[in-house]
Amino acid sequence: xxxxxxxxxxxxxxxxxxxxxxxxxxxxxxxxxxxxxxxxxxxxxxxxxxxxxxxxxxxxxxxxxxxxxxxxxxxxxxxxxxxxxxxxxxxxxxxxxxxxxxxxxxxxxxxxxxxxxxxxxxxxxxxxxxxxxxxxxxxxxxxxxxxxxxxxxxxxxxxxxxxxxxxxxxxxxxxxxxxxxx
Numbered sequence: 001x002x003x004x005x006x007x008x009x010x011x012x013x014x015x016x017x018x019x020x021x022x023x024x025x026x027x028x029x030x031x032x033x034x035x036x037x038x039x040x041x042x043x044x045x046x047x048x049x050x051x052x053x054x055x056x057x058x059x060x061x062x063x064x065x066x067x068x069x070x071x072x073x074x075x076x077x078x079x080x081x082x083x084x085x086x087x088x089x090x091x092x093x094x095x096x097x098x099x100x101x102x103x104x105x106x107x108x109x110x111x112x113x114x115x116x117x118x119x120x121x122x123x124x125x126x127x128x129x130x131x132x133x134x135x136x137x138x139x140x141x142x143x144x145x146x147x148x149x150x151x152x153x154x155x156x157x158x159x160x161x162x163x164x165x166x167x168x169x170x171x172x173x174x175x176x177x178x179x180x181x182x
Contacts, residue, residue: 005029005036008029009036010043013063020061040056052064077124088115088118093127096141099169103139128142
């Protein structure tokens with residue numbers, strides 16, 4: 001095992017902010033599953049006494065805030081959640097509301113910029129959820145019931161110009177798909 005393998009795993013887990021499987025880590029880093037398992041143990045030991053810790057459950061690994069800091073993080077999140085949505089988050093939420101089951105790539109195509117921060121912020125607020133898509137292996141984003149309450153509607157089709165906007169988004173995405181095929 002190389003000296004940088006635990007640090008490489010740490011970087012991947014930090015950047016993705018989602019649990020990663022041992023198999024995916026092994027594939028990305030072009031090492032064996034055994035090397036990953038050993039590196040995860042090394043990483044866990046190196047993070048002792050730090051503000052984050054490595055959590056390994058079964059085949060999945062992720063970085064999490066150390067439990068002793070949970071009250072601090074909860075206070076920060078409450079403060080963050082009490083703020084109004086940023087323009088970027090509002091745009092991202094609108095895309096998801098008018099195009100449920102939007103992928104991250106579709107959202108980024110429509111907005112023209114990276115949507116990672118907005119998606120994370122909306123998930124933290126409970127306004128969207130990520131699930132596995134039927135057509136694509138990547139996750140799709142859907143509005144939650146909290147989103148309906150946020151907008152004061154009982155169904156998405158009660159949003160302003162719902163059908164018209166859905167059709168425009170569908171046409172835009174279809175155009176992108178056609179251009180990509182050329």
